Structures are given as structure tokens and as C-alpha cells.
Amino acid sequence: MKKDQTNSRRNFIKSTALVTAGITIIPRHVMGGPGFLAPSDKLIVAGIGVGGKGQSDIQNFANTGKADIGFLCDVDDRRAATSIGRFPKAKYYKDWREMFEKEAKNFDAVSVSTPDHNHAVQALAAMELGKHVYVQKPLTHDIYEARQLTDAAKKYKVVTQMGNQGASGDGVRKLREWYDADLIGKVHTVYCWTDRPVWPQGIPWPEHSNATVPSELDWNLWLGTAPYKDYVDGLVPFNWRGWWDYGTGALGDMGCHLIEAPYRVLNLNYPKDVQSSVGSVYVDEFKRGYFPESCPPSSHVIMTFPKTDKTDSDVTLHWMDGGIKPMRPEELGPNETFGDGGNGVLFIGTKGKMMCGTYGENPQLLPTSNTDEVSVPQKYDRVEGGSDGHYGQWVEAAIAGHGKKELSAPFEISGPLTETLLIANLSIRGIDVRKEKTRENGDKYFEYPGRDVKMLWDTENMKVTNLDDVNQFVKRDYRTGW
Incomplete structure (x- = not known):
């Protein structure tokens, strides 16, 4: 064989x-x-x-x-x-x-x-x-x-x-038509959030595993381009998403479904800078866990996009996962659903606000009573069957x-969108990059150069210009033979 x-x-x-x-x-x-x-x-x-x-x-x-x-x-x-x-x-x-x-x-x-x-x-x-x-x-x-x-x-x-x-859904097209009709003015800030991950993250890789590879699974083929590791229970078929060797965390899972809307509405391209903070994991009362192989349990990423033909200025986009949400807009009633409950997108313009749920579904102007009161001509062709017609x-x-x-x-469109999510992940991964240092008395300690840094992104050369430590994640080495 x-x-x-x-x-x-x-x-x-x-x-x-x-x-x-x-x-x-x-x-x-x-x-x-x-x-x-x-x-x-x-x-x-x-x-x-x-x-x-x-x-x-x-x-x-x-x-x-x-x-x-x-x-x-x-x-x-x-x-x-x-x-x-x-x-x-x-x-x-x-x-x-x-x-x-x-x-x-x-x-x-x-x-x-x-x-x-x-x-x-x-x-x-x-x-x-x-x-x-x-x-x-x-x-x-x-x-x-x-x-x-x-x-x-x-x-x-x-x-x-x-x-x-x-x-392919109608929702994103409706949002574009509202925006082009100047119903909310020029957008300067966007929030995207998700309740993912719903799989384990911020945990250590098992040090020892006696698990037996199921006879139906070819573990070597499953690993493919990734470094070889012994099989562990629970990774397949879903929980691989929380490990950097295989997945891209909540951003990779839900980012394409949520950031798609602002990308289309505002004609966004690549971000020019990114910064982030992540939820901490503690292994005991006094020590923060260090698990660089695993995505963090929650994160807040802030990206700046250059001005486009649809905006009057740079656009700040906030990504939040792990259950973190932005403040509810004052135009939203106290018992009204924000986004779709677990996920959502909020556009903040100079004249008003609008929001939607996952896939751009259920677009609404704020206050929501405006949604049924406003009518604008259809400008963009619909895909037959909407999202299902994709x-x-x-x-x-x-x-x-x-x-x-x-x-x-x-x-041509989804490539740059995916790059944007992965640039955001650079910032998330950069937080856990550490370097061992030695004090004058000989004691060892660690520095984390990626913390409290706004990473500056060079689109043409695909690199962070002010923190070289994270550029190792732009292009990984494949396992021999792949």
C-alpha cells in the first residue's frame, strides 16, 4: 500500500x-x-x-x-x-x-x-x-x-x-440599495459579531494520547499539509477549527458570512492596519495559560480600511467573537433582537444606522419601524433562489x-475577503508570540512583542511592516510530500 x-x-x-x-x-x-x-x-x-x-x-x-x-x-x-x-x-x-x-x-x-x-x-x-x-x-x-x-x-x-x-442572498443587495440611496449617510464604523466558537479553544494540545485511529479514517490523508501529530479523540470531524494547524477559528468560520455585507456595501478591500485583544485562559489562580497552538476563546479585532468610492473617510471595522457584542444602538428597542441574536452586523453612518443577521439576512433600518416605511427602487439583480441559488x-x-x-x-472577490479575515488572525496570533529573555540576575522571563501593537499591513508584499514576528504565519511550510 x-x-x-x-x-x-x-x-x-x-x-x-x-x-x-x-x-x-x-x-x-x-x-x-x-x-x-x-x-x-x-x-x-x-x-x-x-x-x-x-x-x-x-x-x-x-x-x-x-x-x-x-x-x-x-x-x-x-x-x-x-x-x-x-x-x-x-x-x-x-x-x-x-x-x-x-x-x-x-x-x-x-x-x-x-x-x-x-x-x-x-x-x-x-x-x-x-x-x-x-x-x-x-x-x-x-x-x-x-x-x-x-x-x-x-x-x-x-x-x-x-x-x-x-x-447570493437578497439581504446584501437590499443593504446596498439602501446605502446607495443615502438613507444612512456615509458609513465610518461597522461592527460584526458572532457567538462562535462552539468548539473548544484556548486549551492545550494533549501531551499524550493513547487513542486508536478509527479503521474508517485515513489519519495521514486527513493531516495532509499539516505537521504530523498522533491522532487524538474529538478532533474529527468538527473540533479541528480551534487549532491553528488546521482551522482559522471563529473568524474563519463565520467571518465570510458576516464581513461579506460591509465588503459589498462599502466596496472594501484590504485593511491597512489591525489591532486586537483576546480573552484570557487561566491554568490556575495566578497564571495565564499559554497555548499558542489553539485559537483564543474570544477576541476583539479592530481593522482600518482605506477610503473607498462609497465612503468619505477610512472605515473602522470591529470584529467580536466568543459572545462579545457591541453596545446596543439607542435606536433599537430594549426587547428587539440585535442582529439575529447570536450574530450580526451594524453599520453606523453619518445620518443613521442599519443592521442585519448572518448571511446579510433580515436587513433593517434603525429604528426598525423605518424598514417598512422606506421604499427604494431595486438597483441590483437578484439571484434566482437567493442564498439557496448560490x-x-x-x-x-x-x-x-x-x-x-x-x-x-x-x-476575485472572495480571495481578498478571505485575506482580510486572515490578516485579522495575524493580530490574534501575534498576541501569543513570545521571546525568552534573561535578566541581569540570570532569571528567565518572556516578552510578548505583539501585544499593544497596531500592526501595519503591506498589501502588495503581504507582510506586517512593524512586527516581523507574525509574518511567519502569512505562508506556512507544508509537510513533506504535500
């Missing part, structure tokens, strides 16, 4: 090198020219990560009636079981590299719904083969990866979409071919 896996990896690397040299496997609908469909008249989709969210993704593609699920891939047979049962004609693989090597000529598009740390290598390999890609949020684990995928979408001319369904939009665009149809979250 080890010999077969080695050969598989060697052959895949060889085929990828050929692609880089200019030999590209072209999807059937592209070979036939504009408007040409595959022989089945449907988009043939290969799914990587087909349990949980991945299962619902491929089911939604199939529900359009315009896509067939031809191939399934998952490192965990338990997670894949439902999809295998629903798509019995689909061929099943455990290693996505083997699936690409053997089946690349037989599918048109790839859906990626794996843990964050493997998104980029899977999506980029698909694009290099000329495949359209749908990738769950956040687009990538690292800033460097997000920039690479954004550039690759243009280079390989494939249809791309990130899985933040709210980008899947069909990608399927139809992929069938039509690159550049033929508009998408709500192509990598």
Missing part, C-alpha cells in the same frame, strides 16, 4: 508538472466551445470531502437538475456513508490525488469541503487541470494561499465560487464557461 501511495503521489506530481509546462486537460464543455454541454447535458462534479457540509454541497448541486455527482472522495468512510448511499453510481476514492490522476478526463468541476488547511492544494490542483471549483469558506488557511488562488482563477480561466451563500449559480456558470455569467463569490 505504501508503495502504491508513493507511486500515486509521484505520478500526480509528474502530471501537475506537465500542466505547469503547458499541457492542460480541458473539460468537455470547454472543448466544445461556448454553450457546449457535456454528453449528459450536465456538469459532472467530483466532491472532495463529502460528509457534513460537503454532503449538503454536492446534494445542492444535484438538486439543480443540471449537475451529476460523478466522483466522491473522503478520508473518512463514516463521513462519506450518506453521500455514497445517495449517489450510488459515483466512484469513491479516499485520496483526492489518486482521483485526479485516474479520473481527470471524466469530470468537469470539483467541490472542496475539507478542513481549512487542505483547501488551497486541492483547489489549485483542480484549477491546474482546467476544472471549475467551488470551495467552502474560508477560501484558504493562509494569506499567501488566498492570493495564489485569486491569481490562479484568472490564469486558468475557470469558474470559481466560495461557499458563502449569503453573497449553488445553481455556480453550476450554470460552469456549464456556460468562464466569463459568460456573473457569480456572487468568485475568487
Whole structure:
């Protein structure tokens, strides 16, 4: 088996090198020219990560009636079981590299719904083969990866979409129309908040683990690009989100769904500076815990965005997670729901305020009585099916071919959005960066250079200019072979 896996990896690397040299496997609908469909008249989709969210993704593609699920891939047979049962004609693989090597000529598009740390290598390999890609949020684990995928979408001319369904919803479009109609003036401050995480964070990695890897799970393939560690119970399938080696914390999980709204309404791009504070964890009465492998239990991040064509000045965006919320606006009644209860977005303009919930849903002007009293003309086209139409939009665009149809979250948009979340994470991670020092008497102590620092971001060069210690997190080293 080890010999077969080695050969598989060697052959895949060889085929990828050929692609880089200019030999590209072209999807059937592209070979036939504009408007040409595959022989089945449907988009043939290969799914990587087909349990949980991945299962619902491929089911939604199939529900359009315009896509067939031809191939399934998952490192965990338990997670894949439902999809295998629903798509019995689909061929099943455990290693996505083997699936690409053997089946690349037989599918048109790839859906990626794996843990964050493997998104980029899977999506980029698909694009290099000329495949359209749908990738769950956040687009990538690292800033460097997000920039690479954004550039690759243009280079390989494939249809791309990130899985933040709210980008296709009516709510964000309604917020844009209200703002363009000058109902709240020019926004200068935005608050985004979430009750996530709902998984463990701010905890130490188990020092010793006697856990046995389930027979259905290929642990080595699950780790993928991440450093090798022994298997521990409880990490799969969900709690990996709280560990920096695999996840991106509450920001990665919910940021794309919440910051999407201000990004679209205000035409935001990359932030120019970021600062943060995090909730402390104590191991005893007098000592703060130091667990740099794990995301903190809560955080408050403040980002400054440069003035855009939609604003009169820089915009300050506050991100809050772990149950932290901004002060309730005075225009909101004492018993009215703030956001959607657990999550929300608040826009503060020079003439008024507006808010929404997750995905930009339930947009409201403040006071909320204004919402039903105000009417503005529809300016932006709606996506058929709203948020649920996010899947069909990608399927139809992929069938039509690159550049033929508009998408709500192509990598040109979702790449910079993802980078913004990951820049915020730089500040969060920077708080726990420490350096050992020695006093004159020989005593050892630690300095934390990232605390109380406003990090200045150089977008072009993808680096923090005034705290080099955090630049190690912009681009990580992959495990050998990945």
C-alpha cells in the first residue's frame, strides 16, 4: 500500500508538472466551445470531502437538475456513508490525488469541503487541470494561499465560487440599495459579531494520547499539509477549527458570512492596519495559560480600511467573537433582537444606522419601524433562489464557461475577503508570540512583542511592516510530500 501511495503521489506530481509546462486537460464543455454541454447535458462534479457540509454541497448541486455527482472522495468512510448511499453510481476514492490522476478526463468541476488547511492544494490542483471549483469558506488557511488562488482563477480561466451563500442572498443587495440611496449617510464604523466558537479553544494540545485511529479514517490523508501529530479523540470531524494547524477559528468560520455585507456595501478591500485583544485562559489562580497552538476563546479585532468610492473617510471595522457584542444602538428597542441574536452586523453612518443577521439576512433600518416605511427602487439583480441559488449559480456558470455569467463569490472577490479575515488572525496570533529573555540576575522571563501593537499591513508584499514576528504565519511550510 505504501508503495502504491508513493507511486500515486509521484505520478500526480509528474502530471501537475506537465500542466505547469503547458499541457492542460480541458473539460468537455470547454472543448466544445461556448454553450457546449457535456454528453449528459450536465456538469459532472467530483466532491472532495463529502460528509457534513460537503454532503449538503454536492446534494445542492444535484438538486439543480443540471449537475451529476460523478466522483466522491473522503478520508473518512463514516463521513462519506450518506453521500455514497445517495449517489450510488459515483466512484469513491479516499485520496483526492489518486482521483485526479485516474479520473481527470471524466469530470468537469470539483467541490472542496475539507478542513481549512487542505483547501488551497486541492483547489489549485483542480484549477491546474482546467476544472471549475467551488470551495467552502474560508477560501484558504493562509494569506499567501488566498492570493495564489485569486491569481490562479484568472490564469486558468475557470469558474470559481466560495461557499458563502449569503453573497447570493437578497439581504446584501437590499443593504446596498439602501446605502446607495443615502438613507444612512456615509458609513465610518461597522461592527460584526458572532457567538462562535462552539468548539473548544484556548486549551492545550494533549501531551499524550493513547487513542486508536478509527479503521474508517485515513489519519495521514486527513493531516495532509499539516505537521504530523498522533491522532487524538474529538478532533474529527468538527473540533479541528480551534487549532491553528488546521482551522482559522471563529473568524474563519463565520467571518465570510458576516464581513461579506460591509465588503459589498462599502466596496472594501484590504485593511491597512489591525489591532486586537483576546480573552484570557487561566491554568490556575495566578497564571495565564499559554497555548499558542489553539485559537483564543474570544477576541476583539479592530481593522482600518482605506477610503473607498462609497465612503468619505477610512472605515473602522470591529470584529467580536466568543459572545462579545457591541453596545446596543439607542435606536433599537430594549426587547428587539440585535442582529439575529447570536450574530450580526451594524453599520453606523453619518445620518443613521442599519443592521442585519448572518448571511446579510433580515436587513433593517434603525429604528426598525423605518424598514417598512422606506421604499427604494431595486438597483441590483437578484439571484434566482437567493442564498439557496448560490449553488445553481455556480453550476450554470460552469456549464456556460468562464466569463459568460456573473457569480456572487468568485475568487476575485472572495480571495481578498478571505485575506482580510486572515490578516485579522495575524493580530490574534501575534498576541501569543513570545521571546525568552534573561535578566541581569540570570532569571528567565518572556516578552510578548505583539501585544499593544497596531500592526501595519503591506498589501502588495503581504507582510506586517512593524512586527516581523507574525509574518511567519502569512505562508506556512507544508509537510513533506504535500
